[in-house]
Amino acid sequence: MGPLQGVTIIELAGLGALPFATLKLADMGAEVVRVHPPSEVPEHKPDHRDSEFDRGRRSITVDLKSPEGVEVLLRLVERADALLEAFRPGVTERLGLGPDVALARNPKLVYGRLTGWGQDGPLSHSAGHSLNYEALTGAIGSIGNAGQAPVPLLQVLGDFGGGGLHLAFGVVCALFEAQRSGEGQVVDTAMVDGVMSLYSVFYAMTQSGVHTGPVGTNLFDGGAPFYNVYETSDGRFVTVAPIEPRFYAQLLEKLGLDPAELPAQYDESRWPELRERLAEVFRTRTRDEWTELLEGTDVCYAPVLSFAEAPEHPHNAARGSFVDVPGSIRQLRPAPRLSRTPGEPRPTYAYPGVDTEAVLGEHGFDADEIARLAKAGTIAW
DSSP states (O other): OOTTTTOEEEEEOOSTHHHHHHHHHHHTTOEEEEEEOGGGSOSSOOSOOOOGGGBTEEEEEBOTTSHHHHHHHHHHHTTOSEEEEOOOTTHHHHHTOSHHHHHHHOTTOEEEEEESSOSSSTTTTSOOOHHHHHHHTTSGGGOSOTTSOOOOOTTIIIIIIIIIIHHHHHHHHHHHHHHHHSOOEEEEEEHHHHHHHHTHHHHHHHHTTSSOSOTTSSTTTTOSTTSEEEEOTTSOEEEEOOOSHHHHHHHHHHHTOOGGGSOOTTOGGGHHHHHHHHHHHHTTSOHHHHHHHHTTSTTOEEEOOOTTTGGGSHHHHHTTOEEEOTTSOEEEOOSSOOSSSOOOOOOBOSSTTTTHHHHHHHTTOOHHHHHHHHHTTSBOO
């Protein structure tokens, strides 16, 4: 059931980065209860939910805008290990669910807060999205083709890497510490902080003078011919990354190129010339032909695949990277993989609020109390 079995986490249901964080915690065995507003209960039970963000968690509905609903949640907090929210700064305080109130009810509670800009600072109350956090940190300003506009990076760096994963990491750290101290604490996770954390090596490289040129001229951003993407004869793409001279030598051998007729690998002044020569060679075969020749060797090669192609690649298939989850679509196996207590993808909940009655019963609410709360509209299922 995973290393977090026995840990109970309450999520005030949010979008994007927050459910990504609780997905990771649930995959590792945590009991995660997502709290939705009663208005999200559908009129008719759907056949299924095709969302990885709903996997492995239970769902209840509580009206947090009512005092009685706030009290319901605080009673759940008394038995929980962590409470996670992703509202703007000050919202949970106004609801009567801020850290001071929650920790007074459960001093060992880990209170995880996820925002774009953080709990303080000039931008803390401003709206934003992943692209904005990636922009302010220099992340997208360092990626793209030379002389062209920066490239949006889906939501990977801001929402998921900078936000969700950093929140999950912070919560696990705080849970570990609480076992020793008996005291909870607040985990302030800002996506802008998380993106900078992911780029810490490049901030250091910039300050040390290693990564200082315009986009597309540095070692790892497309400037180096031997760390690059090349188009093939069928209009597809492949990647090569033999940074080490011995691996680079193998690449030249496989490509049928004589090193004596080429610029030196690390002669940056001649990188454009070398890049064009390699591009000419890669345009002579299809992507799959290059894969047959280069994949599995030490030239540091991989074909560029689409999301649709990736699950079918022999390596991903052999590792069982994608699995079928009951009641949902094919999804990713939890990562990383633990040898003794591995995580596992669990079924997807059917709809918001489906577990309201069961969860409240497990947390000490009797049948009459549950019926009264439902009649008042404080809860629903």
